[in-house]
Amino acid sequence: MSEQIFLTGFMGTGKSKIGQLLARRLQREFLDTDRMIEERAGQSIAEIFDSRGEEAFRSVEHQCLQQAVTHTAAVVALGGGVITQDKNWELIRDTGILVCLEATPETILERVSRKEDRPLLAGLTRAKKLEKIRSLLSARAAYYDRADIKIISTDECPPDHIAADLAANLESRLCRP
Numbered sequence: 001m002s003e004q005i006f007l008t009g010f011m012g013t014g015k016s017k018i019g020q021l022l023a024r025r026l027q028r029e030f031l032d033t034d035r036m037i038e039e040r041a042g043q044s045i046a047e048i049f050d051s052r053g054e055e056a057f058r059s060v061e062h063q064c065l066q067q068a069v070t071h072t073a074a075v076v077a078l079g080g081g082v083i084t085q086d087k088n089w090e091l092i093r094d095t096g097i098l099v100c101l102e103a104t105p106e107t108i109l110e111r112v113s114r115k116e117d118r119p120l121l122a123g124l125t126r127a128k129k130l131e132k133i134r135s136l137l138s139a140r141a142a143y144y145d146r147a148d149i150k151i152i153s154t155d156e157c158p159p160d161h162i163a164a165d166l167a168a169n170l171e172s173r174l175c176r177p
């Protein structure tokens, strides 16, 4: 079980929550690229977007992914846009297994509306947010489709149940000779 386990998926699909529970179940270290970026930059993600722009954010994001893959057999929650950069995809493909968490645009809207901390959706009305979620989901579908395992993360299914199913699935895959 030495490969990394990466969790991808759109904002608000539960990557951080489920990732932490999964790491505990598999007794692995948990890493979250968004938190690594904030630590490295000494700023929140919203502040980085505001003061330095998205391109600078993506560059720090790539550096953090490079750092994450040097850890041994971790569970790594990826920011929702990590997978859209080819150089990130190459690192992910070469070092681990990719799980994608999915949710409907309406569920995503509910979850991301609880906080105003997603710069790509900031300052939009509810209707405009839903529109942007739908268009980003469709623009990113081909990237999320690269995942080895896809899991629907709904409000009805408690995160620990999802983590338990995922742990069982991953254990059988990773233990295979």
Ligand code: S3P
Residues within 6 Å of the ligand: 009, 010, 011, 012, 015, 034, 045, 078, 079, 080, 081, 082, 117, 118, 119, 120
């Ligand atoms: C982003 C997703 C966010 C964060 C940044 C950009 C994206 O992470 O990295 O706001 O491009 O989808 P979460 O997916 O953890 O919300």
